[in-house]
Amino acid sequence: MPENSDKVILQANNLVKIYSQRSGKFGFGSTQIKALDDVSITLKAGSTLAVVGESGSGKSTLARCLLQLHPFDSGEVLFDGKDLAKLDAQSLRGMRKYLQMVFQDPFASLNPRMKVGEIVSEGLLIHGLGSAAEQKENMLQMLKRVGLNADDAQKYPHQFSGGQRQRIGIARALVLQPKVVVCDEPVSALDVSVQAQILLLLKELQQEMGLSYIFISHDLRVVRHVADEIVVMHKGKIVEQGKVADIYNAPQQPYTQQLLSAIPGRKAA
């Protein structure tokens, strides 16, 4: 935990995102789906905020709206006190290096035609951080930090296993020295042993680099291990939020209780 652990790094206020969907005969009608319905969250610097919910609850939409990858209909996202939605394209691009994302599918999220070295250093190139030699040095250091070799920079993504690819995805996000990293189901496609490796790696990196995580997951056992605070979403709304230990020990809302009692293996344990 950093010294000023109460500092808020990212804050979302009253986010609303509505998707319209064609419906009715021949799709002439339209229905509106509230993917985010008045969602507000606060991420403290150096901590991990987990967003949990079932499929369709709006957790991934929230992640994308926070990073301005999706426009939202109303509300505001404050990063370090600045409203991201009000920034012009160029300043927003400048901010993006502080806001990075690690994706769920380690197979789909890496360009198969790029070498790992190119994938990891692309962000440095785009943001013009350092000379070519420095960029390479940074990239190699980051690869080593996540447990890959210098030789791996010359390989293509298909030459790696799922866990190694997720390490590449983490290196790509962290090489820019971000402040906030949104992890969208980073371990749900991995075997338990690999999952444990990646979770430990994320935790170590958080302490070393002072990162703040938004950790999106449907696996409540994983969340229990990584998160400081938790937000439970259901049908686009936040049903409950608070400290992880409080919510797991004494869930207030019926939906949270139902979700927690569905964790497999709880009865026997």
Add this chain to the structure above:
Amino acid sequence: MSEILKIVNLSITPHNALSRLLVNNVSLTLSAGKTTCIVGESGSGKSLTALSIMSLLSKQLQASGNIVFQGQDISKLNEKSLQTIRGAKIGMIFQEPMTSLNPVLTVGYQIGESLTAHLGLKGTLLKDKIAALLTQVGIPPERANSYPDELSGGQRQRVMIAMSIACEPVLLIADEPTTALDVTVQAQILQLLDALKTRMNMAMLFITHDFGVVSDIADDVIVMFRGEIVETGSKKDLLNNPKHPYTKALLACVPDAEGKKQLKPIDYAWLRDGLTETKVVA
């Protein structure tokens, strides 16, 4: 307790690399009314073992060993005789409910197929049976006329279950049936499978990589690693008192719902040395 299926010394290799054992000398026994879980990481051979029971392996793979089902060796049977067993006496549920249902046929028709093929049911008798099966798995019977895309993931998996139990099999093979589902839906499906198993006194072979699921549904557990069975035992013994170093290592990296446990990834190098040592001693 009667023995339903016995696998004796099953080995599976690719045709073009006969020395590469994907499944190595696996033997196991399934009994009526019991759920046996096979756990392991991806590539451990758990799905191949299940597929080989009904000779569903890819043509590029070759299996040796015996599959004894109700006293009869079914590993060498021809396709025609196998068809009288598949779906009738042995049912199977797959992981992806979307890809294992035909999108252009109604779910009622798909459930009815095996009833017509194996039991010769037709007309109103068939319709009634389909309705009864849907009710049994918790879907309103009028949904028989729906297409798979009109159902949610959990409902599709229920349809898969209805199909697999249609002819009242004595053995049900479930290959990661809840992996693609949300936790609350998963809990419902596990409950349903467990209730059906008890009611119909089936033997169930349940494949999973999730120890939480194992502790909810299993009677006996088999742990597989790199094509071999490393440990078998009752659920209670295996989860509380694992003997094999791999089982211990695997359990150490499963996160628990209380968050008390220190996660520890598997050290494969240590494990490899550890395994050869234990083998030398044995």
